[in-house]
Amino acid sequence: MIAKTRSWREGLRLRVRWPRLLIYATLIACAAFYLMPVYVLVITGMKSFTEVNLYRMWDLPSGLHFDSFKKAWFGGFGFEGISSNFFNSVYLTIPATLISAMLGSINGYVLSKWRFRGSDVLFTLLLFGMFIPYQSILIPLVQVLYKMGLYGTIPGLIFVHVVYGIPICTLIFRNYYATVPTELIEAAKIDGATIFGIYRHILFPLSLPGFAVVMIWQFTSIWNDFLFAVTIAQNPDIQPLTVGLNNLAGSYIVEWNVQMAGALMAALPTLLVYIFLGRYFMRGLLAGSLKG
């Protein structure tokens, strides 16, 4: 009996008796499934043009060739590369991310530490904006942007991402600031600190992890956005990367290995963020799912 108790304690969290081998085999099989597209993207991109053959797409390349990447980046006969799209995405994503994070921080501060009558209702009304299908606002959006002189411009796209980023950024910061003890704020109020003073001297210095989570979240979603980009940026000169890549992949004269190389390059920035800042990425994910 005692021995049995000990085996429970030392045993697995959820004591499953299936052979460990089966657990590992399942996990490895699943990992192979998740890695399969990456494997194909990488090996196809690395192949030389003479090796590229749909019927041998699973075979390893004979060596390292970067021709496909060059062609996807710089363009080739009859088509544009994605280099200019890449930089459009950079110019668009960085300011939009920074502005969203600032706005979200201020909103989250007010909604968590300076609640007023109706602030919870306001918060819920803001949150709804995060779930709407953007199709339901695109028609007036195009009209209004056009009137504002922002249609078909990068500042226009920045503006759109900032506005529709308000709900998620506010949510993440509000949940984050909720963990800061309210006593701290109350004490500062008694000492005569103003709303700005408390933000500058107490909340903001504590906000770094919150900013990391929000900025990674916004960076990823703005970089990956397609719907706003394809609707607002009709002009090829300002098209972001997702649109450029989709054009590249939709063109019949672009070889599939060039498409694969382009896709890999487009995925790289957000993948790098994920690899190096994965911890914050995870927190953003869990925050984005609300708190049940």
Place this chain on the structure above:
Amino acid sequence: MRRLDWERITPFLLILPSAIAIAIFVYGFIGFTGFVSLTKWNKLLPDFSLAGLRNYQTLFANRRFQIDMRNMVVFTALFLISCLAIGFLLAVLLDQRIKGENLFRSIFLFPMAISFIVTGIAWRWLLNPGSAEMGSTGVNLLFEKVGLGFFKTGWYTDPEIGIKAVVIAAVWQMSGYVMAMYLAGLRGIPEELREAARVDGASDLQILWHVIVPLLRPITLGAVIVLGHIALKIFDLVVAMTGPGIGFSCDVPAYFMWDTTFQSNRFAQGASIATILLVMVGILIVPYLTYSLGKEAEI
């Protein structure tokens, strides 16, 4: 006294710009789209004369829209069930004190960081069936190589499969998210609860089903909400992977709306699709949001 007044007003002023932006760009715009759906604006130049519900009548009689709605239901159901099942399985497996847990977790989760466009391009080639004359390609070729040739199908080129092939790519991208949520939930369940059930003689599967699954219900609900609204709105993945497909077998309302509005300039018709899409998402989201708000007020 003056200072006190400012203290009450400043929070309002700080949040006002965002509140106004959302009021206009979300609620005002939704209202305007709803209005457009009742007009005759079905060419490039605006025409705001009222048409009543005619756009909706045309829409419901439209074969493409009927197929789209069916596709949306099939996609959402399969996507939700697969993501929840795979995510839960992976989370339970990873919770067994696995060597290399971090590595596995990262592998299951990384597709989340990628855009649907990249996913679509990759899976378009993976699920490209090849042809009978030239031979198989993609996953079909892989099946042939490992002696599972009988699994070969036409994937998204087969109208019978259509949108279900898109589900595979979407599940590849999003199931890791469910895994991460369930894993966080599993880690939050106190060991004593499982111990107590074991002492009472419950088997592992009984514990899993009668103790763990009910405790994870809030997480399941959250995942259903998040995945559900993504499924109803799915657009990018369809654009990049398949397009509308043969006989609209891969088409979805979000794509139909974009096509109708910005390709064919049938704005009122597009607005009616958008409104229906919004209502579908609203049915899923509004009860959840009001429920969460009520729950917070209790605390």
